[in-house]
Amino acid sequence: MNEQLIDNLVDQVVAKINEERGFLVEASGRHVHLSQEHIDALFGKGYQLTIDKYLSQPGQYAAKERVTILGPKGALHNVVILGPARSASQVEISATDALPLGVKAPVRESGDIEGTPGIVLMNGSKTVTLEKGLIVAKRHVHVSAADAIKMNVAQGDIVKVRINSEQRSLIFDDVVIRVSDKFVTAMHIDYDEANACSFKKGTRGYIVK
Ligand SMILES: [Zn+2]
Incomplete structure (x- = not known):
């Protein structure tokens, strides 16, 4: 076999492994x-x-308890609380959710809430006014430490992720890689992004270089 042929075969094998x-x-x-x-x-x-x-x-769970998010123009009811408790409160909405609330929410990584808008949370007659913490979560992939080596990615990398679906396949750019030995490898997108790519249960993503 000539070198060119071998190179092509190697490329095909690498592509298959990545898939x-x-x-x-x-x-x-x-x-x-x-x-x-x-x-x-x-x-x-x-x-x-x-x-x-x-x-x-x-360790992460959805709680039975629900709250109302109250903005200057409107409210979102029955919003799920994710546990366990954190050191700082944070409200994650989609850009579409921000419209009925009447607020602007910046795209931020979870935990990076300095300078973000506040919002009011309600449970019955009890309310809490958050001084900050309203964000649209930046799309990200949780990667286990072991998978990070296999996938050749590192904490903080920004990658492109291809989603194959019927009619609405697309490539998401600006996807943050988050690595921890406490993570199970999975990509998180919000509902705006899910709708944009015809997400359904079982949808998989692939890093493209
Ligand atoms: Zn996540």
């Missing part, structure tokens, strides 16, 4: 993370959230 290395994509609806201080304010001192179901990331 198999795709990862599960999950669509996150609007949700709230609360500090214990804000759980106390909304549900009572020392209140513990009730686990409804566990999420793909170890």
